[in-house]
Amino acid sequence: MEQREAAEPALKRTRDREPAARDEEQLVERLKSGDHQALEAIFRLHSNKVFQLAYKLTRDRTESEEVVQDVFLTVYQKVRGFRGGSRFSTWLYRLTVNAALGRLRRKKRSKEVSYEDFLPQFQPDGHHLERPVVDWSNDVETRSSGRELQDLLTRALNQLRPQDKAVVVLSDLEGLRDQEIAKTLGLSVAAVKTRLHRARLFLRGQLAVHLGYSPT
Amino acid sequence: MAKATGSAKMRLLKSDTCKEATSLLLDYLAGTLPPKVKRAFERHLSICPDCVSFLKTYQKTIRLTQSFLSQNIAAAKLVHVERSLSRRLKKSKRSR
Numbered sequence: 001m002e003q004r005e006a007a008e009p010a011l012k013r014t015r016d017r018e019p020a021a022r023d024e025e026q027l028v029e030r031l032k033s034g035d036h037q038a039l040e041a042i043f044r045l046h047s048n049k050v051f052q053l054a055y056k057l058t059r060d061r062t063e064s065e066e067v068v069q070d071v072f073l074t075v076y077q078k079v080r081g082f083r084g085g086s087r088f089s090t091w092l093y094r095l096t097v098n099a100a101l102g103r104l105r106r107k108k109r110s111k112e113v114s115y116e117d118f119l120p121q122f123q124p125d126g127h128h129l130e131r132p133v134v135d136w137s138n139d140v141e142t143r144s145s146g147r148e149l150q151d152l153l154t155r156a157l158n159q160l161r162p163q164d165k166a167v168v169v170l171s172d173l174e175g176l177r178d179q180e181i182a183k184t185l186g187l188s189v190a191a192v193k194t195r196l197h198r199a200r201l202f203l204r205g206q207l208a209v210h211l212g213y214s215p216t
Numbered sequence: 217m218a219k220a221t222g223s224a225k226m227r228l229l230k231s232d233t234c235k236e237a238t239s240l241l242l243d244y245l246a247g248t249l250p251p252k253v254k255r256a257f258e259r260h261l262s263i264c265p266d267c268v269s270f271l272k273t274y275q276k277t278i279r280l281t282q283s284f285l286s287q288n289i290a291a292a293k294l295v296h297v298e299r300s301l302s303r304r305l306k307k308s309k310r311s312r
Binding site: 039040043047048051052055056061064065068069072073076077120122125126127128131132133134135136137140149150153154157168169172173193196197200201203204207208 | 234235236238241242243266267268272274275278280282285294296297300304305308
């Protein structure tokens with residue numbers, strides 16, 4: 001991070017070009033050989049993406065800034081072990097998810113809520129426990145203000161277990177395939193699907209209860 | 217539930233209940249149900265308004281969550297983060 005003036009022309013060149021894989025590889029090689037300017041260039045290329053992903057997981061600006069620091073410190077410390085089997089940006093992505101997850105785990109969830117209270121329930125014959133099931137999909141936004149929905153989803157997402165929240169973000173927002181999520185989080189594909197389905201059911205149940213209906 | 221989903225796929229063909237249909241929602245929306253199971257699932261929907269409502273609200277939940285999560289925070293000014301990182305790097309080098 002020192003010698004910013006000397007690094008500036010090189011950085012400008014880096015910023016002016018698309019961060020293509022080749023450029024990225026060169027920066028990584030320079031960083032491996034101890035070139036601090038390369039770290040600065042990598043930081044400027046990727047720090048906002050790291051911050052945005054961290055924010056999606058933590059919903060907290062300060063925590064997300066800490067994640068950015070953690071990630072780039074890890075990059076500096078472990079880059080020699082990065083063998084290039086995957087893209088550097090993929091590695092960075094994994095480091096970000098794991099750093100954010102670590103912080104979410106350390107931070108106590110806002111309130112321990114039982115998933116079971118918001119999951120659908122069924123009669124012994126397999127029908128929905130409470131019938132009819134109300135279709136509120138068309139009027140949820142007219143019956144709740146945007147602010148109310150935001151608060152509800154913030155609270156509900158914070159009540160998810162950290163790994164479940166990560167699965168929701170990576171799947172429903174980032175559009176990763178189950179296999180990629182499994183690899184990123186160190187889970188089996190079956191576990192990813194289980195967690196995603198339960199998390200969605202839990203969020204759906206929260207919305208239903210908010211509107212005055214049974215989660216069933 | 218995903219483990220159960222495999223067996224649920226088979227069970228749906230036999231028992232055709234709302235419970236089994238609900239366990240197939242994720243695979244149905246992902247388009248990963250085998251054709252025979254998909255047909256059975258859709259047959260169940262055609263006679264079960266409760267499961268149609270459940271499916272619609274499940275989909276709506278996904279859309280609302282996506283819309284909420286995709287609100288990017290304004291690009292952060294990460295200059296102070298870069299400075300803090302620089303300090304941590306120096307500290308880390310000294311302790312080596």
